[in-house]
Amino acid sequence: MKIIVTGGAGFIGSNFIFYERKKHPEDEILCVDSLTYAGNLSTLEPVMNDSEFKFFKLDIRDRDGIYKLFENEKPDIVVNFAAESHVDRSIENPTIFLETNIIGTSVLMDACRKYGIKRYHQVSTDEVYGDLPLDRPDLFFHEDTPIHTSSPYSTSKASADLLVMAYHRTYGLPVTLSRCSNNYGPYQFPEKLIPLMIANALADKPLPVYGEGKNVRDWLYVEDHCKAIDLIIRNAKDGETYNIGGHNEMANIDIVKLICDYLDKPYSLIEHVEDRKGHDQRYAIDPTKIHNDLGWLPETAFADGIKKTIQWYLDNKKWWQDIISGDYMNYYEKMYSHRKVLD
Numbered sequence: 458m459k460i461i462v463t464g465g466a467g468f469i470g471s472n473f474i475f476y477e478r479k480k481h482p483e484d485e486i487l488c489v490d491s492l493t494y495a496g497n498l499s500t501l502e503p504v505m506n507d508s509e510f511k512f513f514k515l516d517i518r519d520r521d522g523i524y525k526l527f528e529n530e531k532p533d534i535v536v537n538f539a540a541e542s543h544v545d546r547s548i549e550n551p552t553i554f555l556e557t558n559i560i561g562t563s564v565l566m567d568a569c570r571k572y573g574i575k576r577y578h579q580v581s582t583d584e585v586y587g588d589l590p591l592d593r594p595d596l597f598f599h600e601d602t603p604i605h606t607s608s609p610y611s612t613s614k615a616s617a618d619l620l621v622m623a624y625h626r627t628y629g630l631p632v633t634l635s636r637c638s639n640n641y642g643p644y645q646f647p648e649k650l651i652p653l654m655i656a657n658a659l660a661d662k663p664l665p666v667y668g669e670g671k672n673v674r675d676w677l678y679v680e681d682h683c684k685a686i687d688l689i690i691r692n693a694k695d696g697e698t699y700n701i702g703g704h705n706e707m708a709n710i711d712i713v714k715l716i717c718d719y720l721d722k723p724y725s726l727i728e729h730v731e732d733r734k735g736h737d738q739r740y741a742i743d744p745t746k747i748h749n750d751l752g753w754l755p756e757t758a759f760a761d762g763i764k765k766t767i768q769w770y771l772d773n774k775k776w777w778q779d780i781i782s783g784d785y786m787n788y789y790e791k792m793y794s795h796r797k798v799l800d
């Protein structure tokens with residue numbers, strides 16, 4: 458089997474490539490990534506010399522380049538991770554989110570139609586369902602929960618989801634779709650909550666918590682997400698959508714305190730800053746369908762996963778310090794210097 462993995466130099470895509478290389482070493486993996494600020498070729502070093510792995514520096518919006526790749530390689534499966542993925546950046550500049558997340562997805566699916574494919578899988582997010590109120594812990598996102606987005610990021614992902622289902626219905630493209638909750642683990646770019654707080658805490662820098670920090674996310678260890686996608690692309694029926702999440706809801710402030718505890722840093726580093734615009738309150742996934750249909754269950758408890766993750770950032774300082782010593786500092790300055798510190 459030949460599998461194209463787009464966005465494989467990013468956080469979840471790279472973890473998925475490592476998972477596939479171990480679980481199905483007989484399959485060939487072709488990684489397509491344009492290496493935006495979020496893509497890092499050094500992440501893929503462990504597989505770069507494998508005979509069953511190839512890397513293509515290619516933009517999913519580049520129709521000619523993508524068609525040529527499909528013509529030459531004739532893939533069996535495409536798993537699309539490539540995306541602009543950070544909500545705060547989408548608030549600053551929505552356009553690139555629409556271009557990559559929607560147009561890029563359509564280019565990939567057009568290539569699938571033109572050259573034929575066994576399966577196109579779209580990696581989506583629980584953020585397409587909008588948010589749930591904090592005072593209704595009985596409510597969860599189900600696969601038939603209406604799409605109701607908040608940010609330019611989630612709206613671009615929801616638009617792509619609708620397009621994927623339209624290609625299935627209109628052209629009979631064999632698609633599947635998964636919507637996962639917040640991931641954490643190795644190789645996550647330090648703009649996202651958990652690695653940002655680890656990096657700042659290690660440098661004794663302020664830990665910028667948006668608002669009161671009561672917003673809730675449903676955290677899943679990245680390898681559990683990869684396992685779910687692997688099950689879907691190999692076993693699910695065409696046209697199916699699966700929610701993926703591990704019933705692990707935590708308020709942001711509790712995550713930040715936990716990171717302080719593990720790193721033996723004082724809570725006085727925590728700084729409550731001006732809230733994110735349109736900030737979603739709570740995400741919570743009901744994963745019953747993927748459990749019943751495909752037998753998926755998360756394997757990593759949060760207490761173990763967060764310990765492993767923090768240890769990974771301690772053991773791999775060069776990986777993230779290289780990142781934060783470059784353009785990231787300009788980003789940090791732009792995004793955080795204007796945020797008012799709350800009393």
Ligand code: NAD
Nearest residue numbers: 464466467468469491492493495496516517539540639640
């Ligand atoms: P990431 O930002 O770490 O990685 C994205 C990768 O895509 C990078 O390697 C980047 O270079 C590449 N890319 C961006 N634009 C591209 C383009 N036009 N052409 C080719 N490559 C391009 O993102 P991530 O956190 O690994 O997320 C991967 C996917 O999973 C995204 O589709 C995201 O919406 C989805 N998702 C993420 C989470 C999460 O918690 N991180 C949760 C649910 C779903």
Ligand code: TYD
Nearest residue numbers: 544639648649650651665666667672674709
């Ligand atoms: P993030 O990792 O950006 O993921 P998402 O917005 O896709 O859920 O943020 C997770 C939560 O942490 C979210 O409620 C926003 C909050 N947050 C902070 O409080 N401070 C920060 O510096 C960042 C990046 C996020």
